[in-house]
Each structure stands twice: as structure tokens, then as C-alpha cells.
Amino acid sequence: MEWPQSTQSRRWLLSRGLTAGAALALPVTLGAKAASAATAQATVDMEQVLVACQVDPPKPNTDTTPGTPAHVTAVEQALRAEGLLVPGQVDGHYGTATLSAYAAWQRSLGFTGIDANGVPGRTSLTELGAGRFTVANIVTAGSRTDSYGGRRVNTRTATMLRAADQMFSWSLVLTQGSYTSDNPDSAGTHDGGGVVDISVSALTTTQRWQTVRALRTVGFAAWLRTPSDGFAYHIHANAISDPDMSRPARNQVHDYYFGRNGLANHAADNTPQAYRVPFTWWERHQRG
Template sequence: MELPTRRWLLTRAALTAATIAAVPLGAAPAPAAGAAPATAATALPVVDMELVLLAAQLDPPKPDTGLTPGAKAHVLAVEQALNTKGLLAASAVDGHYGSSTVSAYAAWQRHLGYSGIDANGLPGVTSLTRLGETRYTVTRPVRAGSRTDEYGGRQVNTRTATMLAAADAILPWGVTLSQGSYTTEDPTSAGTHDGGGVVDISVAGLSTTQRWRLVLALRTIGFAAWLRTPEQGFPFHVHAVAVSDPELSAPAQRQVHDYYFGRNGLASHAPDDTPTAYRAPFTWWEKSQRA
């Protein structure tokens, strides 16, 4: 996973006078309110990591260059930095975090020495901060945490474990995982579990209503979640993807896109068959905790 390097820590220490200010959802990067007169440090805009991550999941599969609401200015700052590094063509600096931007960001991650899921094209706190040196500061960071955490004996990262505990607290029965993250043990998962943030949940012993209540609880706290059925080619279980986990595999990223647009997250991209009563507004963990 992305970890601070010595060089980054030294740079961060040199910038401790800078103010990293939280901004409202959808706001464009701007200097912190009430900041001291502009200097080389305080004049830097901020990039909202939550919004950049959201765009990185939602934009690439779009058939055009449609923008993710509220994210354009933040994505532009990242793209401009990638362009300066020689990794992204000027024609792709448009505020749309499309496939070209994903590839350019993955190249930046590899330049920093990352590989595998750490070079997936989704910003991590360290790589995003390093990219923004002298250009922007990062606000609302999203951290996956340790990859060696467990939930019910299944491997997940810290963020996912925290989210599952929150969903568990909503329900009068326990959440039991049948598959965790960072695993290729089930070939029918099509690579969705290869990275972080993705789990399968057992529904054994649950009634139909309880299964849908489980889906609703997961969606409420920031998972893209669906009930999988034999009609779809699966044994009954709930498949859940933690929206905006920075370590999502590419197939899992596309499932977040599907969920946002009301689809089923399968190869068919058919409409979501979740009953209306068990749907929830699109959200992610950090946003759900601010509500």
C-alpha cells in the first residue's frame, strides 16, 4: 500500500506552515478561509481527495467526457500536475478523470515505486500529495489502512472493517463474510476481490426480507451492494464494494460506476433489481459519517 517515503516526510515537514482546509462537497479548490496574506505556501489551492476518487471511479466507463458533479476543478488540478510531469497529454486535461487520466496516474504511481494494486490509477494519499508538491495541498484524505485486518476471520483493510462494523450495528443479526478482499479464491468473482474494499456476505438462514435489509444497511454506510441469486448464476449471497476505497481493483471500480447509474454490477449492466424500499442514496463511508 502507499506509505510515506523519507523524501515525502521531509517535504511535508517543510510545508507545515501551509493550511489544509476542508471544503464543502462540490466546492472548487480555493485558499483556506481567513488565511493570512498570500504566500508561496498559503496561496496553494486544495484538492479534495474524496471528489477526485469519486471521479476516478465514475468517469472512465462513460461514453463521453461527462464530468462528475463537483469534481471538475479538483480533477483539473491533478491532471495539470500529471501534464507537467509529462504523463498526460494537454488535450486530456479537461476535468474528466477518464481512462487516459487513470493510465497517467498509474504511471505516476509506478514512477514512485508502486506496483500491483498500489498502481491502480486511483489516488492514494501519499502519491496525491507528492504529485501536488508546490501546486496544491490535499484535503479530505481517504485511507484504506492496513491490509491485514480481518472481519469474521476474512481479510479486509481497516476502512472496510470499520464499514462492516457500522452495517453490523444497524442489523439485529451478525454480518458473516463468505469471501474477503485481496483474494482470487473464487474465479466467478471476475477480479473484483483482487484489491481492497470488496466482500461477499453470507445470507444463509436469512429470510428474503432480511436479505434485502442487509443490502440496505450496506448501502446506507457507503457500499455498492447487491443481492446475488441463482438466476444470475450465483449461490445466494450479497456482494458489496466499498465506494471510494483507494485500493479497488479495476473490475470493482467499474461496479461502483454501475451502482451509481442504477445498474446491477454484472457483465450485463442490467438495471438494478433491488426493490425500491431497500435502496439508499449514493454515498461513501466518509460522506455517510458527515450526514
């Protein structure tokens, strides 16, 4: 979750207008030509940039992710203009160099901790785009102190869980929420937002897989963990494209995108074909 560091800055005044979808009030002295140039700015789809943030960094090369390169390139060009990225790294691949450069941009705005994780939030992306591009399809985590079944999650995750819960007759019971490092077995995946563990002890095998399918349908990367994986039975779910997600959790989304299990061995996903769905995220699911 990002918040403006100074409401008095010119950039923040511009970004507020962009975020609200309002037309920018251009000074009369700029004239029609300048106004026309402003309206001709490129558009960066934040959803696509977030997909690239999850899928690209763990790749062993600089291949791009379908649908994302033009949007990532616009962000990289802006980072280059800010002196944070070298020309050879403006390639449409949101790899570790771009993550580091974007984190430096966030720190320059006064952000710290998870707000300077290299993953664009609404405020930092809008400010980076001021005079360069506009931002479409904004994704926000919402409050970090929301809850679901007594477990801490952010508002976006809670909304997704409620949507999945409506798809079956039983109820989701969380055993671990987000923004917690209490369980070392989680390897940092729950440190940020968007990640939950769900109890399946009261469910049949079929119900467990149906729950996985429902979670995937609304935009989670979800897997049924089993004793053969080294865990007691439970479902581990990551809310794809959550901007607060920790790096280990984002790497699991990378695995999910490529049909793997999100564990250290990167083995094939054990989910039966009947319970798999196409890769999606919450905002895309909402649009149908």
C-alpha cells in the same frame, strides 16, 4: 496503501507536513511573498477525485461527474506539468488516459502492483500536489491484513462492516473477503481491497434486503445476488472509494452510480425502491 519511498526527499518532507495538516516551515529566504503564494494553493478533495476514478473511466464519452471536475482538473494539470498527460486530456474527466498517467506517476515514485493502479493514494497525491495544491478529505484503506469474521479485509472495510452490523439484530457472515483471487467466478472484483461477499442463507427475504440497505447506508455498493443472476443467494458489496479497489470492482461502482446491477449485462438494479439509498461513501456518511 502507499508509503513514502524516501524520507530524505524534499517532496516527502513537504508532503509529511501537508498530510499532518501542519503549516509548512518555509525558509526565511523565501520571504513573505513566497509564503503568501504557498498558502494560496488550490485544494484538491481526495474523496471527489476517488469518486471520479470509479465513475468516469467506463463512460463511453468524456462527460464529467458532478462535484468532481475542478479537483480532477487540478490533478490532471499537475500530471501535465510532470510530462505525463497531453493538454487535450486535461478536461476534468478521470478517464483511462488519466488513470494511465497517474499510474506512471506512482511508478516514478517507486510504487508497484496495486499501489500503482492509477488511483490516487495519500502519499502519491500529496507529492504530486507539492507546490501546486493541498489535499483535503484524505481517504486511506488502512492495514491490508485486518479481518472481519475471519476473512481478510482492510481496516476501512472492517470499520464499515461493523457500522452496518449495528443497524440490525443479526450478524454479518462473510463468505469471501478482499485481496484474493481464489474464486474465478468473482471476475477479479475481490483481487483488491474493499470487496466482500456476505452469506444470507440464514436470513428471510426482508432481512436480506434490510442488510443491503444498511450496507448501502454506510457507503457500500451492495447487491443481493440470486439464482436468476447465475449465483447462489448472497450479497456482494464494494466499499465505495476504497483506494485499493481493483479495476473490475471500480467498474461495478460505476454501474451502481447509474442504477445498474454491476454484472456483465449491466441490467437495472433489482433492489426494491424501499431499500435504496442515495449514493454515498464511508467518509461522507460519517460526516452525516
